Amino acid sequence: MSSISEHKNIWTLNWAILSSLGLIWGGSFLGVEISLIGFGPITVAAGRVTMAALILLVYTCIFGDGLPRFSSKTDKRVWVHCLGMALFTNAMPFSLLSWGQQTVTSGFAGISMALVPLFVLPLSHKFVPSEELSKAKVIGFLFGFLGVVLLIGGEKIFINQSFTPTLLLAQIACVIASCCYAIGTVITKLCPPVSTVSYASCGLMLASFMLIPIALWFEGWPKSPDGLAIMGVVYLALFPTAIATILLTVLIRRAGPSFLSLVNYQVPIWAVVIGVAVLGETLPGHFLIALSIILGGLFVSQFRSFRVSS
Structure with a gap:
């Protein structure tokens, strides 16, 4: 009886962590909107990664293994992967999303x-030896492609609204950001074994080295930023970046990566709900249709892994 109760408690805690991650990451887009009140997009990205790097560096030095070593060939390979992670998981997508x-x-x-996760499929098939592109994954990817077309072209298809170059570029920037995350995911998969928090800390530190000079060059030093905007950047650094990384590490160790993949269903839903409820954003019908198609493709592509993990 006690084992059943213990299993139930573990299950409940795992779902609580997963739900927290979905809410935190879904709320990051609200944080970006608030930060943009007083900062330029690259400055938002630079401030986010710099503060998060400091938080995680302190955490990993006290509770973890510190930064990855740089002695053997394997250690140097880890640093190369950290550099790739810094570029594709932090610097580029954070900047593109903020700009978009x-x-x-x-x-x-x-x-x-x-x-x-749909963009990850063809990349993993190409670069990760153990990842095969099954029929289900191909179907899921095609669903995702259809969702992108509908998401970007919906204004023209459904309400006959012509594109403006600025809107189209901003939409493309968000899609490219998701591609960057996918590339970063594959880079992480190929990284030699290393502590997740150490890896993330190193990546964020390197990303801050990339973004700070670029932000200063193009946007200059912030002049009398709004207090709310500062709170937005602090929120982005603390919750979606630093704390989420720690929670992600805990959840992978407790429940595995297949269970973690369920968060991909929650993030866009929370982003939409928060955008409508807090920011008063309108939600065009084609957004919901596109989201349904994309999530459907995600489910089809991951159905087998769900069955195996269950």
Whole structure:
């Protein structure tokens, strides 16, 4: 009886962590919108990764293994992967999303993130030896492609609204950001064994080295930023970046990566709900249709892994 109760408690805690991650990541798009009140998009990205890097560096030095070593060939390979992670998981997508959200809604940006695991499929097939592209994965990817077409072209298809170059570029930036995350995911899969928090800390540190000079060059030093905007950047650094990384590490160790993949269904839904409820964003019907198609493709592509994990 006690083992059943213990199993139930473990199950409940795992779902609580997963739900927290979905809410935190889904709320990150709100944080970006608030931060953009007083900062440029690259400055938002730079501030986010720099503060998060400091938080995680302190955490990993006290509770973890510190930064990855740099002595053997394997250690140097880890640092190369950290550099790739810094570019494709932090610097580029954070900047692209912040830039795109100057024009598109937070709901659009959140829905575009549902594409990440679908973009991972062909990349993993190409670069990860153990990942085969099954029929289900191909179907899922095609669903995702259809969802992208509908998400970006919906204004023209359903309400006969012509594109403006700025809107189209902002939408494409969000989709490219999801591609960057997918590339970063594959880079992480190919990385030699290393502590997740150490790896993330190193990646964020390197991303801050990339973004700070770029932000200063193009946007200059922030002048009298709004207090709410500062709170937005602090929120982005603390919750979706630093704390989420720690929760992600705990959940992978407790329940495995297949269970973690369920968060991909939650993030876009939370982003849409928060955007409508807090920011008063309108939700076009084709957004919901596109989201349904993308999530359907995600389910089809991951159905087998769900069965195996259960």
